[in-house]
Amino acid sequence: MKIAIVTDSNSGISEYEAQKWGIYVLPMPVIIEDNIYFEGKNMTQKLFYDSLMSGKRVSTSQPSPGDVVNLWESILNNGCDEIVYIPMSSGLSNSYNTASGLALDYKGRVEVVNNHRISVTQKQSVIEAVRLSRNNYSASDIKKLLEKNAYESSIYIAVNTLKYLKKGGRITPAAAAISSALNIKPVLTIQGGKLDAFSVSRGMNKCKKKMIEAIRNDINLRFSGVDNTLIKIGAAGSFLDDEMAVKWKNEVSAAFENIEITYDPLACSIGCHVGPDAIGIGVSKVVDLS
Structure with a gap:
């Protein structure tokens, strides 16, 4: 068949x-003001984040x-x-x-x-x-x-700005103001399809270390005994600068030398909540056919 x-x-x-x-x-579909665009067709990452940062009404739909x-x-x-x-x-x-x-x-x-x-x-x-x-x-x-095999995966996302989490009601204005003043960046996680808080760190570099540590813990604990060939890691981000995307992928590759690392932009449905220059990483276990 x-x-x-x-x-x-x-x-x-x-x-x-x-x-x-x-x-x-x-x-x-991505709606900007009252105009409908389609991700990967007539909606580019640049158009999406330019619209988001300029204060236009941006949302995604099924x-x-x-x-x-x-x-x-x-x-x-x-x-x-x-x-x-x-x-x-x-x-x-x-x-x-x-x-x-x-x-x-x-x-x-x-x-x-x-x-x-x-x-x-x-x-x-x-x-x-x-x-x-x-x-x-x-x-x-x-x-x-x-x-x-669906739940055999994790995603972690470090958010560079709290503006869009506050806009979406996922964080209070007071908490956003305090966090911004102290340069506190949240790390979010997606486990089983729900976006939740994972940890906080001061600055994006510490967030990167926290996420890499979380992936390493997943491999060592959740996927203990699983061969490296059955572990897949993907770096992701909503970077406005392509060089930052390359740098993040290289950092992840250096941390997991025995696993091939891929990189993809974060989807618009995530970008609406996390905004530009967010950093992501995901790990999943391959279906074992042996």
Whole structure:
């Protein structure tokens, strides 16, 4: 059977990567004032953060049911037997619930994965789905394996400015003012799809060390005994300067010399909350087929 792997742009998968791996990426809508853009299409990182920093009303939304169904129909009408759809975590958006309802009309031809992931860890799930499909797993089996492995991941994000957390109501104005005055930067974590506080540090350099230490603890404790070939680490960020992105990736690579490190920009749905120059890192365990 021919299986198509579909995800959304919260995975950070570029158009080049999608073509290379033979997958489909549904762009997430981004609303600036009253205009709708689509991430990875006519919405660039520069346009997004320029709009955010200039004080424009910026928000993200889930794909419309029509856009989801139109993509599925196009795929199924062009020679594919089944679809595995991997949207962003159900803990961060209604995308999964909406897609699950739509999939009922396809009588098992579309399997929607409750992935509990976003950004670099969601991307790793997509890569896993491609690998499983090439090993002749059915769409149903791929869904089961990815959901069984969904919580085997962590993301940590250091926030350079508290402006957008305050704007979104995730931190009080008083706490934001005190933290800014003391140069205190929060480190957030995404575990199982929910964005929570993890720790605080003075300055971004200490945040970097804290996040690398957290990833190392995950590897040594949560993934104890797991071979390094089954551990994937992805650096991420909302950097306005490309050199800062390269520097962060190199720092992570130096900290984990035996693990290949990738880098991807943070998705707009995260960027709305953390703002520019946030630093992220994620770790996940690969589905073991042995």
